[in-house]
Amino acid sequence: MVFEYAPAPESRSVVDIRGSYGLFIDGEFVDGHGEPFKTINPADEAVLADVACADEADVDRAVKAARIAFERVWGPMPGAERAKYLYRIARIIQERSRELAVLESIDNGKPIRESRDVDVPLVAAWFFYYAGWADKLGHAGFGPDPKPVGVAGQVIPWNFPLLMLAWKIAPALACGNTVVLKPAETTPLTALLFADICRQADLPPGVVNIITGAGDTGRALVAHPGIDKVAFTGSTDIGRQIARTLAGTGKKLTLELGGKAANIVYADAALDQAVEGIVNGIFFNQGHVCCAGSRLLVQESVAEEVLERLKARMATLRVGDPLDKNTDIGAINSAAQLDKIRELSAASEQEGAGRWSPPCQLPDRGFWFAPTVFTGVAQSHRIAREEIFGPVLSVLTFRTPEEAVTKANNTPYGLSAGIWTEKGSQILWTAQRLRAGVVWANTFNKFDPASPFGGYKESGFGREGGRHGLEAYLNV
Amino acid sequence: MSERMTDRLAVRKTYKLYIGGAFPRSESGRSYPVTDTKDRFLANASHASRKDVRDAVTAARKAFGGWSGRTAYNRAQILYRIAEMLEGRRDQFITELRHTGASKTQAATEVDAAIDRWVWYAGWADKITTVTGAANPVSGPYFNFSTPEPTGVVAVVAPDSPLLGLVSVIAPAIVTGNTTIVIASEPAPLPAITLAEVLATSDLPGGVINILTGHRTELAPWLASHMDVNAIDLTGVAHEDRRDLEETAAGNLKRVHHPATTDWADDPGTARMTAFLETKTVWHPVGV
Structure with missing residues (x-):
């Protein structure tokens, strides 16, 4: 006897994809000045939305917004208050988890079983975990009163769009930094939905800025003189380019690159x-x-x-x-x-x-x-x-x-x-x-916010996750 | 017949390189004169070449498995042994440092501090893992732990502080199991080679520390570009030269350490050790 699977589609009705998306700068969605691009559903090649492209001037605006938010609001804020914002974000992610999972699967192509059971739960866990560090940094082994680095420029890949965003933003914010993050050009939608979650959480404007675009936008971001720290996940070749760009600047850099495990x-x-x-x-x-x-x-x-x-x-x-x-x-x-x-x-x-x-x-x-x-x-x-x-x-x-x-x-x-x-x-x-x-x-591909992750040799340097993951975002 | 009184002619030391536990001359046959602060000739130092750099990297790579595989307790004892050997040659090093311009008191203070620094780092060998490792409470039935491991072969451009600065950059790199190639101070290279004599008699396996003398601007780029070097410490590099070396080092994503100015008398902290450590995380299911 042969058992056949009946179709079991997850409903798309939970997501509301807009026709076009702007850049999220200083708490507002604004137009970009580069050539907008389309993001498609890789499962059927249907166009999902037009997405703004940030040019150098847009990158500059985002970095300036992040700087002002760092100096006036987020940097001086007591860790316990930062923690509560991050807990609030974690809760909203849990509440909107199905919406995030479906949108992730539509824009990325990954099975809903994975986005629903792996990606999104880990995203919430990452914010929940690092929220708890925000008011305990003096106990983390980096001295009694470690300080944030400043404005972090973060560039993430398309394979785990929302999870990589969480790996980057959660520890950065917990440590008191503000961020300008560029999602990959083929998977921008969940990052833009996350921007909406930041607004829902009443996160102060400028603390999180999301700019969309391709390689030129990323290059402008990592080379921007107003960035204090760069975090990149992606290919080893691009990682090398970024390391060369930052040579001699003394800026902090963490790279999560390729592998051949x-x-x-x-x-x-x-x-x-x-x-x-x-x-x-x-x-x-x-x-x-x-x-x-x-x-x-x-x-x-x-x-x-x-x-x-x-x-x-x-x-x-x-x-x-x-x-x-x-x-x-x-x-x-x-x-x-x-x-x-x-x-x-x-x-x-x-x-x-x-x-x-x-x-x-x-x-x-x-x-x-x-x-x-x-x-x-x-x-x-x-x-x-x-x-x-x-x-x-x-x-x-x-x-x-x-x-x-x-x-x-x-x-x-x-x-x-x-x-x-x-x-x-x-x-x-x-x-x-x-x-x-x-x-x-006797297991494989397990991830957890409490567990440090990162490479040896040409797979990059720095660790994300755990106490170790704080170091990249502290001035130590 | 009366005996003619003459001063005995001193036997001068030839300062060579220290590679793989041996003291070879530079394969290039080159040397450069080293003078004291009054411009009086002290000795010829070897002027190492690219080939010497490559030989030193080969020696360091060969030594890495054995050195990193030793127990931390054993590495601690060897670092402590280096302190013992240095203590025994205290007067010799004071004399060498006086040639570099230090007063008698300054020289004695620096030698004492260098000996004490070896002792301080010796004690770290079996403690750094406790301080930087972790058991991670993951949300699932897994045992999960993180331990520091040495990065591998570390190139070090040593600062001009000819003994204390040198010891302060070498000891933290090797105590955790890395092996090194060190470019000694260019104007004051002689104490580094004398230190190699201490290392050679301290049970330190050959190749763990390799010392080159010569021109930094000539040698450092070969180390920065070498694909079998895992990390580079730019402490002794002039600020304006760092950018080029860092760009070159990106070729195989070397870990680059570029500290701000350092007062070698300060408490060193753990930063120089953690700069050349990787974190390895191991997962295993828990179950019956």
Whole structure:
């Protein structure tokens, strides 16, 4: 007997997308002076809204508004009062959580199950967590009375639009800074809805400014002389450019960049759990995850068995409408990203790796890529070295723990890694040797505001989350 | 026949580089004269080259696994041993510092402070993890902890304070398990090489500290651009030269430490240690 899934679409009626959006500067939505751009639904390519583009003058206005708010209102405000604003924002996020989740899935393409159960709850948690730090900074280990840095310029990516906003804004505000934040050009809508939440919370004007635009807007923001601190999440190449831009300025910089995480499966692992972890590691959020477990390192003696179980599990993944509650894999965020995934996958075939995807009906419109696994991948293959940022897994094998560690560390990146084994001492031995900022053992892709996150080597520097996450926003 | 009284001819020391636990000359064969404050010749110092930089990075990388893998207690004992060896050569260092222009009292004060600084940092080896690590209360059935780990190979452009400043930049980098390549003070490089003799007899594994003498403006860019260097400390770099070096260092996203002016007599705090530490967070499910 074959069970079929009935469609289970989440209602769009909870969101009200306006025809056009301005920039959020000094508590008001205002026109931008760059060329407006359109944001689309990657699942059907329908235009969702026209969005203003900030030019240099707009960036300057936003930075000045943030400066005035920092000097007159937010900087001098007692931490306990700042805390209450952040708690209030956290509560409004919880109250409007379904609206945020649906809008996120429409603009980004991620499954509603993920935006509803992962992204938005973490967003609320992030504000709730950092709210509590605002009046306890003297106990955080950075001296008795640490001061804010000033105005933070923040640029975030399109893979977790609202969550990355929370990672940036919550600690910045808790520490007494004001912010100018630029969301990615393909996913601006939840940031603009967040601007509305700031107004609902009566957050003083200028404390949070949201400016939209593409690379030029971001460059103008990070290069603006009125910015005291830059925080960026995105590609390693752009991270390098920003580091060069800030060279010699003495400004604080934190970078959360790319990754090519190894997910190591030892022969004694609980294989069904490991397979779930492999699937979660690479297919969560369509693989648009900087810490995705895109390199599976499986011990040779169980490689065939793991691959067999993995393929069986992949065949059950449901690709399609992001708003369907049964969907596992949604739409690729943009045509440009789809091109990159296709190009790197084609190169991998040419380099001799074996390509496999389950039978999978993809929608006619929109941007889609079937879950894919490459076997017989060598360390020298591009697909083992370059971040693919899509639902594509490379499989490599190893014989000894030493070989696993050597292969895992054989990358300029160092953001995350996974370990699957039932042997506790082997977990700790391996975790100690992996040059990566986050190590998931017998789990993968877990995030929490109390837990520091960030990379080694070319995956960037600085930590977000936990007590460690305060340092970037304090003048210490 | 009467014995002719003569002054014994002193045996002069040749100041070389310190790479991988050995004292090689610069492969370039170059040297430069070092003089005291009255312009009297003291010695020729090695004038290191790009090749020496690369050899030093190779030595530092080779030493990293072993040094970072030692127990913190063991690293503490070795740093304390360095203090012991330095104490034993107190008079020698006072003499060397007097050549750099310090008065007898100043020189003695600086040597004492340098010895005490090794002792201070030695004690940090097995405490910095407690102070900067954390057990994180995540909202789910997971054990989650964060620990500091050394960044890796750290390049250090040492300040002109020839002993206390030098010790104050090296000790915090290595105590946590990093390995280093140090460019010594250009005008006063000799105490750095004498310090290398202390290091070589302190059970410090070869390659953990590598010391180069020569021209900063020539050597620092090679370290800033080296793809196997993980971090760079620009303390001894002139302010106007920092921008170019930072731009170069962005090539592999080196961690860059550029402190404001430092009074080496001040309490050092923990900033120089945390500048070259990464935070690793490990998750594991809790369950039966």
